[in-house]
Amino acid sequence: MTGAPPLFRVAEFSDLDAEELDALKMSCSSPREIARGTVIRRQGEPVDQIYVLKAGWVLSGLDLPDGHNQVVKVHLPGDILGAPSMVLTTAAETLWSVTPATISSIPLRSLARIFHTHPKIGLSLFLCAQQERIFLMDRLTSVGRIPALKRVAAFLLHIHDRLQNCGECKDGLIRWPLTQQHVGDILGLTSVHVNRMLQALIAEGLIARNRQAIHIPDVDAMRDFVPLPTRQWVHDPDWLRD
Amino acid sequence: MTGAPPLFRVAEFSDLDAEELDALKMSCSSPREIARGTVIRRQGEPVDQIYVLKAGWVLSGLDLPDGHNQVVKVHLPGDILGAPSMVLTTAAETLWSVTPATISSIPLRSLARIFHTHPKIGLSLFLCAQQERIFLMDRLTSVGRIPALKRVAAFLLHIHDRLQNCGECKDGLIRWPLTQQHVGDILGLTSVHVNRMLQALIAEGLIARNRQAIHIPDVDAMRDFVPLPTRQWVHDPDWLRD
DNA sequence: CGACAAGTTGAAAAGCATCAAAGTAGGTGG
DNA sequence: CCACCTACTTTGATGCTTTTCAACTTGTCG
Numbered sequence: 001m002t003g004a005p006p007l008f009r010v011a012e013f014s015d016l017d018a019e020e021l022d023a024l025k026m027s028c029s030s031p032r033e034i035a036r037g038t039v040i041r042r043q044g045e046p047v048d049q050i051y052v053l054k055a056g057w058v059l060s061g062l063d064l065p066d067g068h069n070q071v072v073k074v075h076l077p078g079d080i081l082g083a084p085s086m087v088l089t090t091a092a093e094t095l096w097s098v099t100p101a102t103i104s105s106i107p108l109r110s111l112a113r114i115f116h117t118h119p120k121i122g123l124s125l126f127l128c129a130q131q132e133r134i135f136l137m138d139r140l141t142s143v144g145r146i147p148a149l150k151r152v153a154a155f156l157l158h159i160h161d162r163l164q165n166c167g168e169c170k171d172g173l174i175r176w177p178l179t180q181q182h183v184g185d186i187l188g189l190t191s192v193h194v195n196r197m198l199q200a201l202i203a204e205g206l207i208a209r210n211r212q213a214i215h216i217p218d219v220d221a222m223r224d225f226v227p228l229p230t231r232q233w234v235h236d237p238d239w240l241r242d
Numbered sequence: 243m244t245g246a247p248p249l250f251r252v253a254e255f256s257d258l259d260a261e262e263l264d265a266l267k268m269s270c271s272s273p274r275e276i277a278r279g280t281v282i283r284r285q286g287e288p289v290d291q292i293y294v295l296k297a298g299w300v301l302s303g304l305d306l307p308d309g310h311n312q313v314v315k316v317h318l319p320g321d322i323l324g325a326p327s328m329v330l331t332t333a334a335e336t337l338w339s340v341t342p343a344t345i346s347s348i349p350l351r352s353l354a355r356i357f358h359t360h361p362k363i364g365l366s367l368f369l370c371a372q373q374e375r376i377f378l379m380d381r382l383t384s385v386g387r388i389p390a391l392k393r394v395a396a397f398l399l400h401i402h403d404r405l406q407n408c409g410e411c412k413d414g415l416i417r418w419p420l421t422q423q424h425v426g427d428i429l430g431l432t433s434v435h436v437n438r439m440l441q442a443l444i445a446e447g448l449i450a451r452n453r454q455a456i457h458i459p460d461v462d463a464m465r466d467f468v469p470l471p472t473r474q475w476v477h478d479p480d481w482l483r484d
Numbered sequence: 485c486g487a488c489a490a491g492t493t494g495a496a497a498a499g500c501a502t503c504a505a506a507g508t509a510g511g512t513g514g
Numbered sequence: 515c516c517a518c519c520t521a522c523t524t525t526g527a528t529g530c531t532t533t534t535c536a537a538c539t540t541g542t543c544g
Contacts, residue, residue: 013329048481062379062380062383064383064387064388064469064470065469066469068387069387070382070383070386070387072379072382072383073379083372083375084372084373084375084376084379085372085376086369086372086476087255087369087372087373087376087475087476088376088473088474088475088476089474089475089476090474092376092379092380092471092473093379107481108479108481109480109481111481112365112481112482115357115361115362115364115365115368116361116362116484119357119358119361119364120357120358122357122361122364122365122368123354123357123364125368126357126364126367126368126371127328127329129368129371129372129375130325130326130327130328130329130371131326131329132375133325133326133371133374133375133378134326134327134329134330134334136375136378136379136382137304137312137314137315137326137334137335137378138304138334139382140312140314140378140381140382140385141304141306141312141314143382143385143386143430144312144385144429144430145306145310145311145312145430146306187386188385188386188387227306227307227308228306229334231330231334232330232331232332233329233330233331234328234329234330234331237350238351239290239349239350239351239353239354240354242358
């Protein structure tokens, strides 16, 4: 939207005025810088706040008793972190940074208050939660019904689109902080198989790659290759206008 | 909670007073009865309302170009249907009943208004959306990282717990309207393999089955067998009380 | 009774996991 | 500046889980 760093993706569906944006900011603690690999909140811990990601990449994942891990969300700048566990007595997910990151936190009490003082923000938060459900539904479809090659492609394209949305990607060039093990945990594959699928995508000419970056030279070709639809998000629709 | 049929699962996390429940009811159209196999809303159609399921089972699924289908949600009585597509210009999901069902609808405009007139309902709806995210995260973990036998077991247990929550299941006995093809589409398996896994669960003594029902004789044993944690939902927590 | 949907079974093949080992880059300390 | 360490990537061989395909069985409902 603007050239400024994205503060909140909350305003993605309905425009918030300055006063509302201010109210949101007031609810946030001052930003905290964390190193790569920092655990923000561990699975099983009590939940008394959620977080806003100002910069960096954060993963949210579930650990299984057998040592396997499923990453359920790749968080990019502007995202709200840790909200699903609000409805649980103990956090479902572990949140950890895979790059240096900047986060601030919102106490649950403040969040609840916002719904009363600024209903429109409440509605915006609700819509963001629905968007997260769409993301999860698409990933579930990907993991459940799409073979590995296209599954990896779908994921790369998804990240591309979201990075572009927050102004961190242009010309299909993505600074890539994830290991192949991470990608495996995101897509329900082994890192070995992810490696082979990446090589296959390179052989197809759909992507190029060096150590720190992935390049999608022809985004439209990638879109054709991926069997999931590109999602068209509403913005300030009829039914939201009073 | 009560012996009465569950109207809204919306009140699961915070108690709503009579006036609020009334406001919710007022936003709903009068209930409509639909036959088994009725499509409520098809993928790709415009989105101008969401639905409340009063009775029956409804599936929500995504169709892929290759003809495969991924069911992303099994809806039980009390559920809100179709909300994720609110943020899209065109519905992501197809909703169809697998039993005779009773639904009523809520226009998006009314839903938006509720956030302003009854912020507490807005907050409750937000929390329900977070719960749906937890369900999706658990299913994603299931499909991504849990082998077929335990995956089927986890799903049966999940449905058991939710049915019990809305008073439609006791003593581990579940009236079962889903075909093995449905279960396959829910879990990312083929119906053939679902069939074999069900037989294996019977051989293990974890379930029993006849044509219309599934029985979990020892729910605790089932819980031990399943590698996902049982979710403990908050109800009326500190931070929600003003 | 006959038709259709769903469940069941077996055999073969595919896709992905597993295991093990070697290769590569980046960072650190001597 | 080199040597080493660590984390990550890459490669090959093998095996298992699940799919695919096809046929057959069972139940249901007109």
